[in-house]
Structures are given as C-alpha cells and as structure tokens.
Amino acid sequence: MPTLLNPGQRRQPKQLRSRLMVETIVEAAHQVFSEHGFEGATTNQIAERAGISIGSLYQYFPNKDALILDVQRRHHEDVLTTVKNAMQLSGVLPLRDAIRSVIAANLDMHLQSPKLHAAFEEWIPAESKLVDRDGFRKEMATVIRAFLSKRPEIAQAAPLDQTVFVIMNMVRSVMHASVRDQGSHVDRTKVIDTLTDSLLGCLQPVCVGR
Template identity: 60%
Template sequence: MPLQSDPQPRRQPKQLRSRMMVETTVEAARQIFAEHGFEAATTNQIADRAGISIGSLYQYFPNKDSLILAVHKKHHEEVLAVVKGAMDRCQFMPLKDAIRQIIVANLDMHMKTPRLHAEFDAWIPARSKLVDQDGFQSEMAQIVLNFLSQRPDVQQGDQLKPAVVVIMNMVRSVLHAAVGSVSDGESREKMLDHLCAGIYGSLNTVVQPVGQDVSVTVPASDGLG
C-alpha cells in the first residue's frame, strides 16, 4: 500500500561525519530495497548494511517510509546528473545521434536497479506532496531546453517548449515501462529505435530544414562545463 505516514527526517545532519553517515545509510537503503523490495526490507537490514546501529539510523530516519523517500530524492538527483552529463558529451554530435546517446545513458541507469524503480511506483503515490515532482520536472525541462537552445540545428521559438513537454512525458513513460519488460538486447534496441524516432519526430517543427548549413564548430578554448 502507498506510504501512509508523514515520514519527514527527524533531524538534518550538520557535521561532516553525520552527513557521511546519512549518505551511507541512504545508499544501504537503496541496495536493500533493490534486493528485497520495500515491504520485505527492514530497518535492521539497512542499519547492518550501513555499518551503524539501529539507534543511529533512527536518529535521522523515523521509519522505512522516510528511507525510501530519501532514496527516491537521491535517484532524482542522479537522473539529472546523468542526463546533463550525457548532453555535455553529445553537444557536438548530430541531433539524432545525440538523442540516442542521451536516452541510452538514462536507460542504462534505470536498468541497473529495475526492482527499485518498481518499488518507487508501488509505494510512492505519483502526486505525493512528500516528493518534489514538480521541482524535478522543472529542472529536467530546463536542462533539456538548455541543450536544445545551444544547438544550431534547432530553431528557437514558441514550438520548442511544447516539444520538450511531449518528449519528457514520452521518455518517462517508455523508460519506466522498459525497465520491467525489456529483457534482451534485441528488444532493447527496437525499443530505443522507436523511442528515439518518436523524440526526433516531436522536434520536427523546430529542426532546421534539410540542406541548411547546421555544422557545429567546436570552440577553441571554451566548452560546456
């Protein structure tokens, strides 16, 4: 059943040692949830994996609910970092190639712990006020817009933001479905073919006309950090 309690952290770590302990505990929770599922996992297992006492765990996390929310928040941070990193690496690739590389990076991250993502969907309500979903979506949209706005093969204008909304929802739906259903390399490649074609098709109103000069010149002394 979805989270019922108000699993806010009991306290925020201030000292470096406490922050490191909390980070270790969240990582331990991620591993345990991925291995055993949320319902079967126990706080004792998580404390043992983190190498701390159960009392130390409860100083910061009142229950399992607070732990899965912390893991989910960390997951959002990692998704943003993975997508931005892939975009940085693909800045000077042709758009179709860049799209595929970015999606592959995102998919590979999700496929590392497929059970964990299923647990997120099962236990955390989609519109839970405990999760800053709007903040995550807004930050992701800005990352995508920044990437597209820096490309000479993409026209800027009123059509770009609606295209990004469509792309984000498409990617989220397909990747989450793929995590639970793609089991072999052939299925993975076919799914990527369809998803990348869909993304490129969503950009058909903003991609520069074929034949127009859209070559990208790599700056001599500057780059995307």
C-alpha cells in the same frame, strides 16, 4: 498502504559526521531496495549494510517510508546528472546520434535497478507531496530546453515548451515501461532506436529547413 509522513519528521543532521552517516544510510538503503524491493527490504538489513546499529539508523530515519523517500530524492538527482553528462558528451554529435546517446544513458541507468524503480512506483503515491516531483520536472525541462536551443538543427527562437513537455512524458513512459517489462519482451536496442526516432519526429516542427 503507505504511511504519509510529515516531511519534517526525519531528524536533520547538522554536524559533518552526522551528514556523512545519513549519506551512508541512504546509500545502503539504495542498495537494499535495489536488491529486495520495498516490501522485501528491512531496516535491519539497511543498518547492517551501512555498518551501524539499528538504533543509530532510527535516530535519522523513523522507518522504511522515510528511507524510500530520501532514496527517491537522490534518484532524481542521479537522473539529472546522468542526462546532463550524456548531453555534454554528445554535444558535437549529429542530432540523431546525440539524442540516441542521451536516451541510452538514461535507459541503462533505469535498467540497472528494476526493483528499486518498482519500489518507487508501488510505494510512493502519485499525489504525494513528500517528493518534489514538480521541482524535478521543471529542472529536467530546463535541461532539455537548454540542450535543444544550442543545437544548430533547431530553429532560433523556436517555441520549445510544448515539444519539451511531449518529449519528457514520452521518455518517462517508455523508461518506466521498460523497467517493468525487463526480461520479458524488452529489446534494449530497439527501444532506444524507436524512442530516438519518435523524439526526432516530435522535433521536426522546430527544426531548421523543415
């Protein structure tokens, strides 16, 4: 059963040296959770990977629970960065190619660390308030809405809120399912193409000349 931490339980670094150490610990935790999952990882492994003593780690993170929370916060930032970069690079492509490019970048990022994503799903309760899922979803919705509103294929002043809601939840479900089933019956190309076509279908009502 996951431990529900008080969000203020982790010591907050103030000096630059301490902030750099925390970043090093979180990166080490990201690597160890990616390799061993939540249950298989230990704080000793993480401290060793970070090149610090276990005592130094415990100064900032009281246990694995605190570490996985910070790793997921950073994961949310990485997902947003990946999506934003893919959107920027695909801005001049036709709509289908642009959507496919963004989906491919997002999926590839998720498939790189299946054990890490399994750790998120298995350990952090969906109702936990310790991870700002609402903030992440709102920012992602803003990013997608801005991307679509700039596309010449999308009608000006089209109502995008419900479309973005459906797109986000469809993509999230497929990404997580692909990570869970990786190595069994997941065909990366078919997943990307099918999801691309599904999103294009969602966009038909707001496209120009529909």
